[in-house]
Amino acid sequence: MMKQNTPVTLKFLAEKLKMSVSTVSKALNNYPTINEYTKKRVQEMAKDLRFTPNKSAINLKERKSRIIGVILPNLLDHYFTRTIYGLEQFATANGYNIIISQSQDDLEKEIQSANMLLRSRVDGLIIAISKHTQDYAHVDQFENIGTPVVYYARNPSFNLNCHKVLGNTFQGCYEATQFLIDRGHRKIAYLGGPKMISFTHDRFNGYINALRDNDIPFSSDFVAYTDFDQENTISAIQNLFADSENVPTALVAFKEPILFDAIKYLRSIKHPNFDKVECIGFGNNAFITYLDAPPIASIEENPESVGENAIKLLLQLINDQIEIQDYQKVMVDCKLVVH
Amino acid sequence: MMKQNTPVTLKFLAEKLKMSVSTVSKALNNYPTINEYTKKRVQEMAKDLRFTPNKSAINLKERKSRIIGVILPNLLDHYFTRTIYGLEQFATANGYNIIISQSQDDLEKEIQSANMLLRSRVDGLIIAISKHTQDYAHVDQFENIGTPVVYYARNPSFNLNCHKVLGNTFQGCYEATQFLIDRGHRKIAYLGGPKMISFTHDRFNGYINALRDNDIPFSSDFVAYTDFDQENTISAIQNLFADSENVPTALVAFKEPILFDAIKYLRSIKHPNFDKVECIGFGNNAFITYLDAPPIASIEENPESVGENAIKLLLQLINDQIEIQDYQKVMVDCKLVVH
DNA sequence: TTTCACATTTCAAACGTTTGAAATAATTGA
DNA sequence: TCAATTATTTCAAACGTTTGAAATGTGAAA
Known part of the structure; x- marks a missing residue:
């Protein structure tokens, strides 16, 4: 209702109080050289007039x-949302705001977002790169002007000279496989994601290392890949279970949505053994409790922790608690959740 | 690797080019009074030196x-995430960034967030109020300095003098009930959320209006409420299905998580009729396809559209395309999705 | 009364832009 | 050639802060 009244600035307060702008500023910032009574007067006036410091000016x-x-x-993608959940809270608690920009896994949009954030003079960048990011010039811009960057959640295609925080997907898959082995399984299948995603290979390595450490022979018949598409997943499963002489008794899947597709398909075939296949996938979806044939366990990736570690590291870099060239690699362990 | 070189500012460019700061500024902003050749020189130099305008300065x-x-x-909460999904894209496409702040449904945090955003001199505020927000002083601050505010997703406890964008939860519940009636049901139960949430009542009204418009008598035995807690939900269901002479044949639930709890419970009791109860809930969760006893339909709330309408309205207010006192109320319709 | 020390306040520049007004340079016409 | 246009560039102030240096005021010691 009230019309756009003149903005309450330091100058405005100073005029009201008949003192200089710098006195007002120092009083509000509690400088020791300012008289206590003056401080009180200024602070009260600031409160009464609802003075709000202009962040653009301060930033400048x-x-x-x-x-x-x-x-x-x-x-x-709930994984990313969960990273933000942890990240935002930690940032806010430390006096930082976050600006989120979605790339839609599109390189062009990612570059645009980067440029926008560069103009905004963000104090640091946290980035989960798009699937198609091969060239990092748009990210390097930040480091060139001294703004620290943390790669997170997705592994850049180069390995050195960057800070990164990633889920320990190797360890997660190793533990899941070990869990199945401990339950007596020896025919364990691995259903991976798209081959161009590095996690597909990391998880495969976890799987295969667990097999090896338990002297279980590896068979390539027990490994298949899907691009997440439902049909694609089903044909992968068909391959894994093709040889009726040699059917897997357990399955580790790249993530739960494809695992659910797999389970659904296996149940649709009324094969007596297929119902007994014990499955584990990455994710730990909250709705598992409502499934009639739930996975036996889930690999909880703790995305909140990934987000939180990313912002923690970034703030340390911003505050020079870590040298910018002292490249850090933080791995956040997964946790096996048995249902 | 490169050390924090001197920042590339207009002044820096001007010195390099031996011209004044204002010429450089105007050249970059394509002023018609600037010579074409000069523009070219400036723009090339800006590009070479990777000049990035300082947004803080511009904002100031x-x-x-x-x-x-x-x-x-x-x-x-996936609902809110989905609102952001639409909102962020629309904002970015129009040259705006968004800063997101979570209140955790805590009034104190909400106030802090508001103050932080006020200091940041955001051009507008979009807010889904916390459960406990009764007093709106922290929001009114924005309007007092001429910054438009749009309430969204959650209905403020007063009704006038604000802009709001809400899901048309009445219509959604009406259509769901009508759908069940059309399928021949006459004993339809309504399982509401906490009574202090306004949507609980809006949905109830949709339900009861559908009944009335079809001349179906209303029975309070068929209405129960839950606070979302699982045990609470089960006891609500027990009440609804207590009278074995008069058991509902269909159920409309406040949202899917509680509906899933309800279905799970009903199935756990091996009553021959309970399996046939046809259910509908708000949400349209992607995992429904994996349930053995899926709801017959879902009420899709289109949260992306709620977010998008909120930002659209806000940008119109910011750009004075709508008078700030010309209070708008936008209702986003739900859509019944049959599974 | 001077002088000095200290407390307190003010000055003035800076951060990096934008922009109307003023100044200068180039071009035209007579 | 000279004034009158027109094209182009520069000046200078402003946006709202912060902060070291300078200025002022006060009281006490000499």
Whole structure:
């Protein structure tokens, strides 16, 4: 209702109080050289007039923004949302805001987002790169002007000279496989994701290392890949279970949505053994409790922790608690959750 | 690797090019009074030196930030995430960034977030209020300095003098009930959420209006409420199905998680009729396809559209395409999805 | 009364832009 | 050649802060 009244600035307060702008500023910032009574007067007036310091001005002066940029593929993916959940809280608790930008797994959009954040003079960047990111020039820009960058959740295709925080997907898959072995399984299948995703291989390595450490022979018949598409998943499963002489008794899947497709398919074939296949997937979806044939366990990836570690590391870099060239690699362990 | 070189500013460019700062600024902003050749020289130099305009400076000068603040309870709630999905894309496409702040449904945190965003001089605020928000002073601050506010997703406890964008939960529940009636049901139960949530009543009204419009008598035996807690849900269901002479044949539930609890419970009791109860809930969860006893339909709330309408309205307010006192109420219709 | 020390306040520049007004340079016409 | 246009560039102030240096005021010691 009230019309756009003149903005309450330091100058405005100063005029009201008949003192200089710098006195007002120092009083509000509690400088020891300012008289106590003056401070009180200023602070009261500031409160009464609802003075709100202008962050743009402060940012300009201090050459920083107290904003962290976050670029990620997609907020509909619950994994990423969960990383943000942890990240946002930690940032806020430390006086930082975050600006989130979705790339939709599109390189062009990712570059645009990066440029936008660069203009905004974010104090740091946290990025989960798109599937198609091979060239990192748009990210390097930040480091070139001294703005630290943390890669997270997705592993860049080069290995050195960057800070990164990733889920320990190797360990997760190793433990899941070990769990199945401990339950007596020897014919364990691995259903991977797209081959171009590095996690597909990391998880495969976890799987195969667990087999090896238990002297279980590896058979390539027990390994298949899917691009997440439902039909594709089903044909992968058909391959894994093709040889009726040699059927897997357990399955580790790249993630739960494809595992659920697999389970559904296996149940649709009324084969007496297929119902008994014990399955584990990455994810730990909350709705598992409502499934009639739930996986025996889930690999909980702790995405909140991935997000939190990313922001923690970034803030340390921003505050020079870690040298920017002292490249860090943080692995967040998975946890096997038995249902 | 490169050390924090001197920042590339207009002044820096101007010195390199031996011309004034204002010429450089105008050249970059394509002023018609600037010579074409000069423009070319400036633009090339800017590109070579990777000049990035400092947004803090521009914001300060233009007295705006091109940032939209969003306050919402919780990013783990998929509904809110989906609103952000639509909202973020629309904002970015229009040159705005969004800063998201979670209140955790805590009033104190909501107030803190509001103050932080106020300091950041966001150009507008979109807020889904916490459960406990009764007093709106922290939000009114924005409007007092001329910053438009859109309430969304959650209905404020007052009704007038605000802009809001809400899911048309009445219509959704009406259609669901009508759908069940059309399938021949006459004993339809309604399982509501907490009574202090306004949507509980809106949905109830949709339910009861559908009954009335079809001349179906209403029985309070067929209405129960839950606070979302699982035990609470089960006891509500027990009440609804207590009278074995008069058992509902269909159920409309406040949202799917509680509906799934309800279905699970009904199935656990091996009553011959309980399996046939036809259920509908708000949500349209992607995992329904994996349930053995899926709801017959879901009420899709289109949260992306709620988010998108909120940002659209806000941008219109920011750009003075709508008078700030011309309070808008946008209802986003639900869609019944039959499984 | 001077002088000095200290407390307190103010000055002035800086952060990086934008922009209307003023200044200068180039071009045209007579 | 000179004034009058027109094209182009520069000046200078402003946006709202922060902060070291300078200025002012006060009281006490000499």
